[in-house]
Amino acid sequence: MKLLEDRILRDGQVRPGQVLKVDSFLNHQLDVELLDRLGAEFYRLFREDRVTKILTIEASGIAVACLAARHFGVPVVFAKKAKSKNLDGDLYTAPVTSYTYGREYQITLAKKFLGQEDRVLLLDDFLANGKAMQGLLSVCHQAGCAVAGIGVCIEKGFQPGGKELRQAGYKLRSLATVEEMTEDSLTFRPQEE
Numbered sequence: 750m751k752l753l754e755d756r757i758l759r760d761g762q763v764r765p766g767q768v769l770k771v772d773s774f775l776n777h778q779l780d781v782e783l784l785d786r787l788g789a790e791f792y793r794l795f796r797e798d799r800v801t802k803i804l805t806i807e808a809s810g811i812a813v814a815c816l817a818a819r820h821f822g823v824p825v826v827f828a829k830k831a832k833s834k835n836l837d838g839d840l841y842t843a844p845v846t847s848y849t850y851g852r853e854y855q856i857t858l859a860k861k862f863l864g865q866e867d868r869v870l871l872l873d874d875f876l877a878n879g880k881a882m883q884g885l886l887s888v889c890h891q892a893g894c895a896v897a898g899i900g901v902c903i904e905k906g907f908q909p910g911g912k913e914l915r916q917a918g919y920k921l922r923s924l925a926t927v928e929e930m931t932e933d934s935l936t937f938r939p940q941e942e
């Protein structure tokens with residue numbers, strides 16, 4: 750999506766460890782007008798997929814999930830990273846290794862918010878090694894819901910997450926895919942549709 754690529758080129762910063770900083774518009778300060786356009790694009794890409802719920806992970810995925818949900822007219826549910834007690838067995842849990850912080854944490858989701866009747870669209874801000882998505886997919890498998898598709902704002906195409914999810918057969922769409930990045934250059938992969 751050219752609008753997002755142009756914004757990354759204008760305001761994104763490449764940091765050591767292959768981290769792309771986009772905190773002036775996507776995941777710290779939020780450009781809501783841009784997020785709404787991204788949400789509309791996710792709707793265009795997944796409108797035929799009978800989505801009943803959007804699932805994301807806190808914190809960075811929530812904003813884009815909410816703006817997308819307005820176009821789909823469905824609820825958003827987000828997996829929590831904070832430790833919760835699972836005393837009654839009323840939570841789905843899955844381990845995730847954080848890309849940006851390099852440590853493992855548990856994600857949790859209340860069982861009452863996801864079930865067999867759902868067709869879920871998974872959304873997040875970034876896809877790198879795919880660990881966050883694998884955690885969300887584990888939650889979906891535990892819930893027995895169908896995965897209608899996976900959407901990410903920015904895929905880092907030089908890391909394996911995207912390839913693995915496509916090989917596993919998921920409908921994955923990335924609004925911008927970074928092919929290569931260094932401190933002074935950044936190139937995108939041509940869009941698939």
Ligand code: 5GP
Nearest residue numbers: 768769809848875876877878879880881910
């Ligand atoms: P993965 O689990 O696919 O390795 O990484 C995805 C998660 O890590 C996303 O939820 C995102 O918040 C974070 N992340 C991965 N790479 C980057 C990056 O280059 N920049 C930022 N800001 N976050 C990233």
